[in-house]
Amino acid sequence: MYIKDLAAAAEQTTTIKGWVTNKRESKGIVFLVLRDGTGFCQCVVAQDTCGEEVFERARSLSMESSVALTGMVVRDEKQMGGVELQASNVEVFQVAEEYPISKKEHGVDFLMDHRHLWLRSSRQWAIMRIRNTVIYSIHKYFQEQGFLQMDAPIFTGNACEGTSNLFETDFYGDPAYLSQSGQLYGEAMAMAFGRIYTFGPTFRAEKSKTRRHLSEFWMIEPEMAFYDIFQNMDVIEGMLHTVIREVLHTNRHELEMIGRDTAILESSLKQFPRMTYDEAVRIIRGEQDVNGVNSITSLREALTEAQERHDAVLNDIETREAKIASPGMKKGEIGFHQNKIQELRNELRDLEEDLRNIPQWIESAENFRYGNDFGGSDETVLTRLFDVPVMVYDWPHEVKAFYLKRSAQDSSKARGVDVLAPEGYGEIVGGGERETDLHLLQEKIREHQLPMEAFEWYLDLRRFGSVPHSGFGLGLERLVTWVCKLKHVRESIPFGRMYGRLLP
RNA sequence: UCCUCGAUAGCUCAGCCGGUUAGAGCGAGCGGCUGUUAACCGCUAGGUCGUUGGUUCGAGUCCAACUCGGGGAGCCA
Numbered sequence: 001m002y003i004k005d006l007a008a009a010a011e012q013t014t015t016i017k018g019w020v021t022n023k024r025e026s027k028g029i030v031f032l033v034l035r036d037g038t039g040f041c042q043c044v045v046a047q048d049t050c051g052e053e054v055f056e057r058a059r060s061l062s063m064e065s066s067v068a069l070t071g072m073v074v075r076d077e078k079q080m081g082g083v084e085l086q087a088s089n090v091e092v093f094q095v096a097e098e099y100p101i102s103k104k105e106h107g108v109d110f111l112m113d114h115r116h117l118w119l120r121s122s123r124q125w126a127i128m129r130i131r132n133t134v135i136y137s138i139h140k141y142f143q144e145q146g147f148l149q150m151d152a153p154i155f156t157g158n159a160c161e162g163t164s165n166l167f168e169t170d171f172y173g174d175p176a177y178l179s180q181s182g183q184l185y186g187e188a189m190a191m192a193f194g195r196i197y198t199f200g201p202t203f204r205a206e207k208s209k210t211r212r213h214l215s216e217f218w219m220i221e222p223e224m225a226f227y228d229i230f231q232n233m234d235v236i237e238g239m240l241h242t243v244i245r246e247v248l249h250t251n252r253h254e255l256e257m258i259g260r261d262t263a264i265l266e267s268s269l270k271q272f273p274r275m276t277y278d279e280a281v282r283i284i285r286g287e288q289d290v291n292g293v294n295s296i297t298s299l300r301e302a303l304t305e306a307q308e309r310h311d312a313v314l315n316d317i318e319t320r321e322a323k324i325a326s327p328g329m330k331k332g333e334i335g336f337h338q339n340k341i342q343e344l345r346n347e348l349r350d351l352e353e354d355l356r357n358i359p360q361w362i363e364s365a366e367n368f369r370y371g372n373d374f375g376g377s378d379e380t381v382l383t384r385l386f387d388v389p390v391m392v393y394d395w396p397h398e399v400k401a402f403y404l405k406r407s408a409q410d411s412s413k414a415r416g417v418d419v420l421a422p423e424g425y426g427e428i429v430g431g432g433e434r435e436t437d438l439h440l441l442q443e444k445i446r447e448h449q450l451p452m453e454a455f456e457w458y459l460d461l462r463r464f465g466s467v468p469h470s471g472f473g474l475g476l477e478r479l480v481t482w483v484c485k486l487k488h489v490r491e492s493i494p495f496g497r498m499y500g501r502l503l504p
Numbered sequence: 505u506c507c508u509c510g511a512u513a514g515c516u517c518a519g520c521c522g523g524u525u526a527g528a529g530c531g532a533g534c535g536g537c538u539g540u541u542a543a544c545c546g547c548u549a550g551g552u553c554g555u556u557g558g559u560u561c562g563a564g565u566c567c568a569a570c571u572c573g574g575g576g577a578g579c580c581a
Binding site: 029106206345357426428474475 | 508517518530531532575576577579
């Protein structure tokens with residue numbers, strides 16, 4: 001029996017197999033929290049009900065020991081899942097060695113070194129289950145709409161866009177690169193099947209060390225024949241709505257476990273604001289308000305707030321340190337304050353980071369040069385004014401990829417669209433309408449100094465029945481990171497690959 | 505590549521203006537406690553203070569270089 005089905009088996013005797021994730025002990029009674037991959041359940045082993053031998057076996061269990069527990073399922077509203085197991089027998093598969101991950105908090109580097117074990121903890125368990133729902137609901141959306149799933153090649157002979165750094169590898173003696181996008185292949189398939197999507201790994205060899213970057217990540221790239229940029233935005237919105245709705249429906253419990261406030265997810269089920277680059281620039285610079293809120297003044301307020309909080313935390317720490325030092329304190333009280341001080345110190349570190357970052361954001365927002373692409377801070381400045389993802393379209397063509405179509409109204413603009421997640425999460429989708437004109441495309445390829453011969457097959461798509469078409473790329477990890485409100489993308493993927501991290 | 509912060513016990517961190525024997529909590533081990541939810545209480549063990557060099561009577565503490573890590577810029581999903 002699996003823990004997820006336990007509530008249905010109340011007042012019955014059953015056996016569950018799993019790992020000891022927590023243990024509390026008192027005289028004559030042991031509480032084991034068992035996890036089996038489907039959930040968590042408290043199990044009670046009492047000396048007088050199961051006898052000396054079984055009780056001693058339970059007492060000797062260490063963290064993450066693997067066991068089979070047999071007992072009566074009893075309702076108890078205080079417990080997670082509403083039930084607990086009153087064990088009558090304990091069968092041990094293995095008594096685990098001293099487990100490195102404790103219940104107290106750990107540093108990022110230590111946890112990443114132990115990623116293979118970290119994945120067992122409840123927070124990671126919840127995140128991976130949400131990731132699973134996100135993946136499933138993306139497939140569900142496209143399949144129900146009649147899209148064909150296709151797999152783009154991972155080895156490529158050239159840089160698709162020629163912008164970012166690629167991983168080079170050896171392909172029978174010739175240099176080959178790990179794919180940074182399947183889009184061009186997606187376009188070819190769209191000309192054969194109408195509407196398609198890819199779902200595969202993507203590789204970028206950027207030496208980025210930020211909370212938004214991975215060297216290996218999963219990207220979803222739909223491509224639709226006969227769709228213009230606005231229909232493209234409809235697809236993006238429909239897909240994201242489906243994902244959010246499914247996660248809210250399937251993973252309520254997991255969202256609660258990770259402390260995700262679902263209000264923003266709920267509100268993201270409405271229409272996403274669509275604005276041009278020009279409008280977005282005015283908002284970033286503070287020349288245009290959003291619902292009466294100004295980007296620059298609200299940043300200044302945030303800075304003041306951070307400063308006040310910083311001082312208050314500092315004060316609090318000093319007060320508590322003085323209390324600990326004062327005579328007559330009980331040990332429990334000292335421990336309580338020490339815990340609190342530790343928490344406050346962590347908060348202080350985050351606040352200090354804000355105090356360093358926000359002034360830079362303000363400066364960069366005030367001095368934003370029209371015609372530039374948005375930096376990470378510009379995205380934050382813009383999106384913190386919204387409680388839904390924002391779609392920005394019609395970008396200066398110089399800053400966007402060569403294959404984007406020029407706007408018919410303004411030839412300085414390319415019909416690209418970026419979707420920026422709220423709460424400072426930045427770009428989760430990049431896409432647009434594709435250039436259909438053979439000669440404009442050739443011109444762009446030359447402009448970007450890309451090898452024309454490598455793109456001949458792609459140009460064939462414009463020679464043989466060229467049609468308006470659009471598509472986009474969705475970064476799976478960035479979406480999961482936002483949905484779960486994680487501090488870093490590395491928690492959104494089982495085994496993250498990033499600059500300086502290849503193991504485990 | 506650049507900017508910035510950091511490296512002290514298995515883990516998370518204190519360690520003030522350079523001064524005598526290196527501190528706490530958690531974890532681990534032992535003991536106590538019959539309903540605990542990061543349980544609680546007592547005791548014990550546990551340290552080449554990232555590496556190399558320098559300043560000094562004296563360096564965990566100051567300086568330099570390097571290594572590794574966090575955050576950010578650039579680039580992007």
